[in-house]
Amino acid sequence: MKHHPIFQKASIWQRELINRTAVAPMSRVSATADGLATDEMMEYYSAFATGGFAVIITEGIYTDVYGSQSYNNQPALVNHEQCASWEKVTHAVHKSPSLIFAQLMHGGALSQFSENTLAPSAIKPVGVKMVSYGGEGDFPLPKEMNLTDIERMQKGFINGAVNAHKAGFDGVEIHGANGYLLDQFLTPELNHRNDKYGGTMRNRFRVVAEIIAGIKASVPQDFVVGLRVSEGKVNDLTYRWADGIETAKELAEEIKASQPNFVHVAVQTGEWERDSFFGDGLSLASVIRQATDIPVIANGGFHNLDKVEIALKDSHADLIAIGKVALADPHWVVKTMNDLPLIPFHRDMLWPEATLRHTRKIIKELNLENN
Known part of the structure; x- marks a missing residue:
């Protein structure tokens, strides 16, 4: 198993990665009420590093106080105190040869707790809020953002990236996926x-391109700036682009022009082959990778190593992100490489709440520690 492609070293971002694994971002709603990272979070993230993951992408971190926060007890990178609270996390992770990226996000119309939400247009989201992240009932009708709102939001992302660098992160992932x-x-x-900011793909992507440019102008050159994209949305699992692969190609061209250091292609239901393909063997990941020559991270059920081998060998991705099975067992890499028993993922680890404390409680109740 040690010779599987996912466990081989990789040269990316002028760094030598210990393997091709990444931890997918997973919201854990376990920060303090004022957005501080906790000792519990430090232990959570450092476990992935000691468990052998090459890259760790954090849960979504909010970036301003004007509408970006998505959940209660969501961590932030808005002010000095929040920035300083992350230093213990990055320091603990860097005791191992792992990189850690801060995922910067704005909930927009899909905020789980606010009734005063912002969006590009005043369109009420479909679906309902997520109970496991503290939400309840329908989403409210959001306010359409004016140009001042947009500029303030963009400055929040840029400030968040600067604070991430100060806190010791190796890079950031701009969350442009999943309906946020x-x-x-x-x-x-x-x-x-x-x-x-509306109409053509170029105009719709402009808000993202300006954020990427603003961050790159504000951080050192070796600070990694990535972008997460998807078709599916947390509130609309079946959503697909009407023009399919043509939209994917248009998106890829805009990504190529904006030059992030990586693109993380996400799927919403956890099944890469079901959610990411357009036919003819082309996935959203492969379209972006081939059009841009930018490193791609793919996710979606990749605890299946046969699927991983296809993704890596057929030019769909450079790195593979692991989600729920890593949440269940942060030592997934080391254990899988050495054919050791794993703690299996169970739905109850995230239900009815997705906190770190609840996940630990379920592992103990199900007697999974020694499996």
Whole structure:
């Protein structure tokens, strides 16, 4: 198993990665009420590092106080105190040869706790809020963002990246996926604007391109700046682009022009082959990778190593992100490499709440520690 492609070293971002694994971002709603990272979170993230993951991408971190927060007890990188609270996390991770990226996000119309939400257009989201992240009932009708709102939001992302660098992170991932604010700008059904941020793909992507440019101008050159994209959305699991692969190609061209250091292609239901393919063997990941020559991270059920081998050998991805099985067993890499028993993922680890404390409680109740 040690010779499987996922466990081989990789040269990316002018760094030597210990393997091709990444931890997918997973919201854990376990920060303090004022957005501080806790000792519990330090132990959570450092376990992935000692468990052999090459790259760790954090849960979504909110970036301003004007509407970006998505959940209660969500961590932040807005002020000095929040920035300082992350230093213990990055320091603990860096005791191992792992990289850690801060995922920066704005909930937009899909905030789980706010009734005063922002969006590209005043369109009420489909679906309902997520109980496991503290939500309940329908989403409210969001306020359409004016240009001042957009500029303030972009400054939040840039400030968040600067604070991430100060806190010791190796890079950031801009969350432009899964139905949250930046994905709302990218989605034609949710963006009815007639200004420079609406209409064509180039205009809809402009808000993201400006954030990428702003961050790159504000951090050192070796600080990694990535982008997460997807078709599916947390509130609309079956959503697909009407023009399919043509939209994927248009998106890839805009990504190529903006030059992030990586693209993380996410699927919403956890099944890469079901959610990411357009036919003819082309996936969203492969379209972006081939068009941009930018490193791609793929996720979606990749605890199946046969699927991983296809993704890596057939030019779909450079790195593979692991989610739920890593949550269940942060030592997935070391254990899998050495054919050791794993703690299996169980739905109850995230239900009815997705906190770190609840996950530990379920592991103990199910007697999984020694499996």
